[in-house]
Amino acid sequence: MLPHRLLLALCGGVALLLAFPGYDAWPLALVGCGALALATAGASVRTGLLAGFLLGLAWYTPMFTWAGTYAGPMPWLAMSVASALYPAALGGLLALLQRGGAVRPLLGAAAWVLMEQARAVTPFGGFPWGRLGFSQADSPLLGAVSLVGVPGLGLLVALGGGLLAVGVQRLMDPGRADLRRGLGALAAAAALVLAPLLVPRPVDGDPLQVAAVQGDIPEDFTRTLTAEPGTMLERYTTMTRDLATEVAAGSSPYPDVVLWPEGASDLDPLRPDGGPAATERITGAVDAVDAPVVLGAVSRRGGEAPHNLVLSYLPGEGLDEVYTKVYLAPFGEFMPLRPLMRHLSPWVDRITDFVPGTEVGVVDVPLRDGRTVRLGLGICFEVVVDPAMRDAVLEGAELLVVPTSNAWFGEGDQAAQHIAASRVRAVEHGRSVVHVSNVGISGLITPDGVVHEGTDLFTQDLLEGALPLRSATTPAVVLSPWVAPLAAAAVVAGLVLQLLQRRRNGTVPPVRLSR
Incomplete structure (x- = not known):
């Protein structure tokens, strides 16, 4: 037997x-x-x-x-x-x-x-x-x-x-x-x-016009970040300025909020010496599109250890709120058993231990029409962590945002599995989800789990659509x-x-x- x-x-x-x-x-x-x-x-x-x-x-x-x-x-x-x-x-x-x-x-x-x-x-x-x-x-x-x-x-x-x-x-x-x-x-x-x-699976709710930017990566970009620092930020600011031009021409709807993915800024906007230059480039794009921009960046905040952040910028005001990733990925954002792991890969010591956040992933974003929308954030793998998404909903999130990179995982099935998890979360919590990736797969997901305006891997794209905001709590x-x-x-x-x-x-x- x-x-x-x-x-x-x-x-x-x-x-x-x-x-x-x-x-x-x-x-x-x-x-x-x-x-x-x-x-x-x-x-x-x-x-x-x-x-x-x-x-x-x-x-x-x-x-x-x-x-x-x-x-x-x-x-x-x-x-x-x-x-x-x-x-x-x-x-x-x-x-x-x-x-x-x-x-x-x-x-x-x-x-x-x-x-x-x-x-x-x-x-x-x-x-x-x-x-x-x-x-x-x-x-x-x-x-x-x-x-x-x-x-x-x-x-x-x-x-x-x-x-x-x-x-x-x-x-x-x-x-x-x-x-x-x-x-x-x-x-x-x-x-x-x-x-x-x-x-x-109700999908009713006040509409929020969303623009999600997928910038892709240059051909010479690898996990060692061999691309010139600032390359990614230039892509996102350029694409956002292009969106502003299309809005002004009437060919694109005015966005209530613009979303960039994890690590969209490859310059530290909070660094004392180089931060002002990065901030100037970000705020220039924010002011051009005249809408709040929520983006991912890594910052050492003037210290030695990095933080994985989501930052929200407001037109005419600059930086507003900051979320620090709470649930860090082992072996990706911190390295357990580092002496042992050195025997398995030369990459081990290129990974610096990140500092986790302590606050639930929600940010309040004031809109042009006077409304304020509360976004629930789950950076990258946080979308598969039950408390990360549940706590954001309990804190009043009306729309969930999953900014991710996926650039480290090649052309396999990881990105498809990732956005599928966001689809399941959309139905679980009865919330729209914006799954926005540096390289794909990105998508605008309604509370019934349906993906709208999905992208392909390793392409530049701009997703635009109206997603319903919801505040009702599901039994889950x-x-x-x-x-x-x-x-x-x-x-x-x-x-x-x-x-x-x-x-x-x-x-x-x-x-x-x-x-």
């Missing part, structure tokens, strides 16, 4: 990979979860651990190829192996929960939630990329995210996979074949997927933080009840480590 279980787990990992953007076969997320459920039902803990690990390798290794674009193969492989340890633990837990041989879809789904929660917070703050819910941007299941959040959406995906596994088990197990129950489980999985189509804002604790309680209760039942029946065999 062992080779069959491991082969099934490997196929499950491939199915999970194919479910995500780049391949866009979202139903395969359920298939992948179901494959691991079948591979671990009745298996030993050791087999479950190995099955989960192989699933994780087959899933994450090709998914994370973009991590080695500049850093090389060793960091990419290390990241993939470390990430695969979490599905490995999941496989061992599923083996314990399914020791009797029957797939247990509810408990299995709860175990998936715990695995994803662990990845989201450990180690070094976590890296919740590739969660099940982020594979469902084009799925009927997406509607449910406004009720139960991304953790709950992942639970539903895993539950659907568990029901598929029950159906297959009932139909194909020679000793327990049951056509009626098998078909019933498959029908339940289909109903679970389709039911969220009934959840409304309240319920999603409870999904993981309830899942943990369910798993613990399942393990305890299983032990008590076996003791009553006098069948408490030792936990098998091999089979």
Whole structure:
């Protein structure tokens, strides 16, 4: 049985990979979860651990190829192996929960939630990329995210996979074949997927005319920033001045706000010696377009350690508000285990540890018509961090903005996976999202998760459109933080009840480590 279980787990990992953007076969997320459920039902803990690990390798290794674009193969492989340890633990837990041989879809789904929660917070703050819910941007299941959040959406995906596994088990197990129950489980999985189509996705709200600028990078630009400093800032100021000319000519609508991506200013506007020159160039573009400009920049703020910032500038006034990124990306914006990491890549010491912010990512932007709009900010990978986006909504954000670069990750699927996460967040919180990237993929996203005016990778583009502002709170804002604790309680209760039942029946065999 062992080779069959491991082969099934490997196929499950491939199915999970194919479910995500780049391949866009979202139903395969359920298939992948179901494959691991079948591979671990009745298996030993050791087999479950190995099955989960192989699933994780087959899933994450090709998914994370973009991590080695500049850093090389060793960091990419290390990241993939470390990430695969979490599905490995999941496989061992599923083996314990399914020791009797029957797939247990509810408990299995709860175990998936715990695995994803662990990845989201450990180690070094976590890296919740590739969660099940982020594979469902084009799925009927997406509607449910406004009720139960991304953790709950992942639970539903895993539950659907568990029901598929029950159906297959009932139909194909020679000793327990049951056509009626098998078909019933498959029908339940289909109903679970389709039911969220009934959840409304309102898109009404006062319109905000947005202009989002994607400047692209010069051909000689690399992660070492070999382009002349100020090159990127020149691109964004030029494109914004061009927009001002089009507005004056009547060929473009007047923008309420102009948005530039992460790192759009490659000169530090807050630096005591060079900042005034950068500020003059920024404010010149702001005054020309006569609209607030919200942009990304890295600044040392007169000290030695850098901060990843979003700055808002007002016409005729200059710098108004500043947001400092709170949830820094491990190994990208700070380097854990630096002495060890030096053996994996020569890039390690080129990464300076950033200083995290402490305030929620919201800025108030006064508009020309007298209104003030509150923007919720999630810089780059912060969009996949639940508290980052949820806290902004709780602080009154009417529109979410995800400024990102993506320039370090080449032409793989990272950018497509990134904007898909923003689409899921739009539905989860009932907010429009502006996902604006240096190199793409950028897009204006309405609260129903639909992308308008999307761009291609490595192109210059200007996105213009009216997005609805919304302030209503979705149930997910309240319920999603409870999904993981309830899942943990369910798993613990399942393990305890299983032990008590076996003791009553006098069948408490030792936990098998091999089979």
